[in-house]
Every structure is written in structure tokens, then in C-alpha cells.
Amino acid sequence: MSPLCPCCLLLVFSLGVQGTPVAPRAAPEQVHLSYPGEPGSMTVTWTTWVPTPSEVQFGLQLTGPLPLLAQGTFSPFVDGGALRRKLFIHRVTLRGLLPGVQYVYRCGSSQGWSRRFRFRALKNGPHWSPHLAVFGDLGADNPKAFPRLRRDTQQGMYDAVLHVGDFAYNMDQDNARVGDKFMRLIEPVAASLPYMTCPGNHEERYNFSNYKARFSMPGNNEGLWYSWDLGPAHIISFSTEVYFFLGYGRHLVERQFHWLESDLQKANKNRAARPWIITMGHRPMYCSNADLDDCTWHESKVRKGLRGKFYGLEDLFYKYGVDLQLWAHEHSYERLWPIYDYQVFNGSREMPYTNPRGPVHIITGSAGCEERLTPFSLFPRPWSAVRVKEYGYTRLHILNGTHVHIQQVSDDQDGKIVDDVWVVRPLTGRRMYL
Numbered sequence: 001m002s003p004l005c006p007c008c009l010l011l012v013f014s015l016g017v018q019g020t021p022v023a024p025r026a027a028p029e030q031v032h033l034s035y036p037g038e039p040g041s042m043t044v045t046w047t048t049w050v051p052t053p054s055e056v057q058f059g060l061q062l063t064g065p066l067p068l069l070a071q072g073t074f075s076p077f078v079d080g081g082a083l084r085r086k087l088f089i090h091r092v093t094l095r096g097l098l099p100g101v102q103y104v105y106r107c108g109s110s111q112g113w114s115r116r117f118r119f120r121a122l123k124n125g126p127h128w129s130p131h132l133a134v135f136g137d138l139g140a141d142n143p144k145a146f147p148r149l150r151r152d153t154q155q156g157m158y159d160a161v162l163h164v165g166d167f168a169y170n171m172d173q174d175n176a177r178v179g180d181k182f183m184r185l186i187e188p189v190a191a192s193l194p195y196m197t198c199p200g201n202h203e204e205r206y207n208f209s210n211y212k213a214r215f216s217m218p219g220n221n222e223g224l225w226y227s228w229d230l231g232p233a234h235i236i237s238f239s240t241e242v243y244f245f246l247g248y249g250r251h252l253v254e255r256q257f258h259w260l261e262s263d264l265q266k267a268n269k270n271r272a273a274r275p276w277i278i279t280m281g282h283r284p285m286y287c288s289n290a291d292l293d294d295c296t297w298h299e300s301k302v303r304k305g306l307r308g309k310f311y312g313l314e315d316l317f318y319k320y321g322v323d324l325q326l327w328a329h330e331h332s333y334e335r336l337w338p339i340y341d342y343q344v345f346n347g348s349r350e351m352p353y354t355n356p357r358g359p360v361h362i363i364t365g366s367a368g369c370e371e372r373l374t375p376f377s378l379f380p381r382p383w384s385a386v387r388v389k390e391y392g393y394t395r396l397h398i399l400n401g402t403h404v405h406i407q408q409v410s411d412d413q414d415g416k417i418v419d420d421v422w423v424v425r426p427l428t429g430r431r432m433y434l
Helices: 006-015 146-154 173-190 205-214 251-269 313-319
Strands: 029-034 042-048 055-059 068-071 073-078 086-094 102-109 117-120 131-135 160-164 195-198 226-230 233-237 276-280 324-327 333-336 360-364 384-388 392-398 403-410 416-424
Touching (some): 029 195, 055 086, 073 205, 086 205, 131 146, 173 205, 251 313, 333 403, 384 403, 384 416
Parallel strands (some): 160 195, 233 276, 276 324, 324 360
Antiparallel strands (some): 029 042, 042 086, 055 068, 055 102, 073 086, 102 117, 131 392, 226 233, 333 360, 333 384, 403 416
């Protein structure tokens, strides 16, 4: 048998034992963006498998050198699984971006660079019309609606993504390899748009450690709760999970509740500039699905609080005039009539969503995961306006200070719009319901 040539030996070594190329461990992967809340900025987050410098080169040209440089830091993350796998999570914030301008960037270091990505810096101030994609419950397996969402993104349809909890199913599984797979899956969207998140029940393992480590949200609460401004809206993200996983500390329920009240007070004082207040949390207050989830119980924990009377969110959100509440968890789409305490508060019989006298709830958890879709109860509740058991996601267009457009895209029906509604609220007063 003739000896292998040096080139062949190198090829065999580089392919590894299973015949697949071994990726350079210093090369960035799982690249994604988030908005840190500071106008003219964007945060780039990525993963390597060895410690490397954290740098982003960026500029305005698709080809040629990228003249601008931003530097950041990395943090080691050790997964809680048996293998104690270690990842290095890099964060770099780009500042001084021109509003509405498209930038080209790559991240990494001299030890390895990502490919080039593009994003458009968010516009500043309240006088523009953001388009968002909204969904929850997207898995690494069976991500049915994601290819369509990716095509939408490539066509420039959105300014940001709101992922309303439950990622990968689950990020911690297989010693966090499922988390790696999921972050690679979403990269074509998340590296091009700010990908804003809140935690769901599937992130719970090891005190939400994969969620906290992998995403970079505004504020200093590890992405559990935060708020930010986008066009004419103030968007509040929070954790419904503090009500269910009390082993991580009952104090989190109280801390979040007081933070929410303070943030809502500030948002109401700023209604003239940003009239819409929108919340996003994973587990809904209401739903009409055929399961035993919290939202099917009359006194749901998210709605009424601990022991049915402490730190409930429905009264808080009603008191401060939250306009739109975005939820997921149920693997379906449901739009409610304007509601408070099981009573429907439509604006009028002819135009229920024009000047509604209660908040509008949207449940959008049908992006696709291994658990498939959730069936509905046989008969809709009197407060349920539309129910869709199909894979898809929601488009939210905040047109201006008085008009918001909500559409549900069905992936099962090749992108057909299966729900379409405008919420209209006049600018007069502070828009409180009480």
C-alpha cells in the first residue's frame, strides 16, 4: 500500500473522524443584533469556542474595505449540562449610526471573521412607522414559518423582530447544542434585524442561563424585563415566568412588578411623544385553547398574581392604559376583543377596535416547534374574536400615533393574511381606561 501524500493526510485530519469539516473554533457563529435602547446604536452578539478579541468592522459599502471599527468584550458561558460546555459570548455596540441608513458589517477578529451582513439603523424619534414581525414558540425542529419569515426579511419588510418567548426547544438540551443549532438557524434574520426577546417557560433550565447569556437586551436585568422606544410606541418586555418558577426567588415577582409600575408611569407622562404602550410577555392572561395551561383558568397567575391577589398584571396594565398586549405560549393565533376582567369593552358595535375601552390581546405562538399546534376548545369564548390553528406569525405596523395595523400570516396557506385589524385610538387625553 503506497503511503498517503502530505496533502491527503491534511485533508483526512481536517475532515475529522466522521468525514465532516471541522470548523475553526475562533470563527464567529450565531451572529445576531439587538437594539440597546440608545438612538443611533446597535449591539452585535456572537459566539466563539475559544477566547478571541471582540471586534466589528462596518461601513456603507457592500464591497471593499470596511473603514469603521468598534470593539467590545466577551464573557465565558458554561452550560449547566453534564459536559459543562464552554462558549464565549461576544458583545460589541456600534454607536453614532445614521438613522435609516444601511450598514455592512462583519464581526470577529484577526483569528477569524464572520461573513458580511447588512442591517438598517433604526430611525430616531416618534415620527416614523415601524414594521415588526411578532411570534413566539419557534423551535430548532419544525420551525415551519421561519423560511417565509426569512424571505420577508430579505425583502426588507421589517424593522425589528419581537420573539415572545420559547426558543429552540430547548436551548439547554444536549448540553446546549440545541441552543447552538437554534442560534445558527435564526442568524439569517437575527443578523439583519434587531431580534428582541422575552423569556418563556422553555428557557427555565439552570435559572434561564442560556437565555441570559445568549441574548443582549437593554437594561441591567439580564433580559428578563426591559423597555425601549420605537417610533410612536413604548415597548415593554417582561417575564411571566417569575410567577411560576418561584424557586429562583419570589423577590423577582415583586421587583419586576415595581419596575413595571415605574416604567408605565414614565411612559404615561410621555404619551404626547409616544402614544402607544405595548407589552410582550410569554404566558397569556386569557386563551381559549383545549389544554390546562394557566390562561385557561379563570384566576390565571399572570392575570391575578400570586395566590390570586398579589402582583397581578391585569389591573396594573389596565390602570396605566396599556394599548396592546402581545403573548405566545399557546401554539396557535388568537385575537381577543378589548377586554378587562372578562368583560368586553369594544369601542362600538360597528368599530370595536376604534377607541377601545380596554386593552387588545394578541396570542401568537404558532411559528413552529416540535410540539406542533395547540387545539382550541370546541366553542369560542365570548371575548375571543378570531382563532387560527395554523402555522404562521404576526405582522405589526405602528403607522402613527393613532393607528396600529395587525395582520396574521398563515404559512399553511402560503402566506395568506388570515386576520387583519386596525386598532385606532385618538390622541386626546392620557388614554387611561379608568
